[in-house]
Amino acid sequence: xxxxxxxxxxxxxxxxxxxxxxxxxxxxxxxxxxxxxxxxxxxxxxxxxxxxxxxxxxxxxxxxxxxxxxxxxxxxxxxxxxxxxxxxxxxxxxxxxxxxxxxxxxxxxxxxxxxxxxxxxxxxxxxxxxxxxxxxxxxxxxxxxxxxxxxxxxxxxxxxxxxxxxxxxxxxxxxxxxxxxxxxxxxxxxxxxxxxxxxxxxxxxxxxxxxxxxxxx
Numbered sequence: 001x002x003x004x005x006x007x008x009x010x011x012x013x014x015x016x017x018x019x020x021x022x023x024x025x026x027x028x029x030x031x032x033x034x035x036x037x038x039x040x041x042x043x044x045x046x047x048x049x050x051x052x053x054x055x056x057x058x059x060x061x062x063x064x065x066x067x068x069x070x071x072x073x074x075x076x077x078x079x080x081x082x083x084x085x086x087x088x089x090x091x092x093x094x095x096x097x098x099x100x101x102x103x104x105x106x107x108x109x110x111x112x113x114x115x116x117x118x119x120x121x122x123x124x125x126x127x128x129x130x131x132x133x134x135x136x137x138x139x140x141x142x143x144x145x146x147x148x149x150x151x152x153x154x155x156x157x158x159x160x161x162x163x164x165x166x167x168x169x170x171x172x173x174x175x176x177x178x179x180x181x182x183x184x185x186x187x188x189x190x191x192x193x194x195x196x197x198x199x200x201x202x203x204x205x206x207x208x209x210x211x212x213x214x215x216x217x
Contacts, residue, residue, distance in 0.1 A: 001043050002051035002094050005031045006084065013055045015086040015127065021201045022162065022193055028053040028086065029141040050134040051094040052111065054086030079109040088113045088128045090121060133202060139209045163190035
């Protein structure tokens with residue numbers, strides 16, 4: 001049994017493994033963990049696997065063109081604009097069920113994945129994960145939640161916004177007058193975060209989840 005999670009958004013939220021790694025996009029994996037547990041209870045004896053986690057932008061896109069298009073061509077263009085973004089399972093049975101036309105047309109208009117000539121998954125423009133990596137991601141997010149809960153219960157309320165490149169945790173915050181943070185004042189500063197490639201993030205997640213597993217063993 002394959003499980004797919006879609007989070008409907010009114011804004012243009014994009015899935016970024018980097019944001020998840022730093023604890024700011026945990027919800028999709030939280031939803032997946034809950035859904036997987038429920039499906040396992042509903043289908044005892046069945047193997048339950050993740051198919052993907054996605055954001056879907058609620059929109060009514062317009063197709064602008066200088067040429068007359070058929071109804072099918074217009075629909076295809078609309079689908080491209082409404083394509084899900086997120087993380088797709090590398091299991092062929094999973095992604096071909098989510099887009100049954102994929103093997104023929106190679107690039108999906110439904111999910112963020114495309115295939116090479118030999119029908120292997122292309123790395124170009126795709127965000128994919130093996131079943132093993134989905135399991136590591138699940139364990140990593142569970143640990144992030146546990147740490148956050150411990151910090152809340154310990155009363156940790158430090159004013160400690162992040163800085164990642166030219167983005168900060170204060171960019172869209174409406175509560176500056178409450179926290180009193182001002183980077184121009186002595187004693188205040190941003191928590192610097194490193195930009196990492198997806199390959200580096202997977203390595204770090206594997207390492208951290210492996211260390212936790214060894215401690216439990």
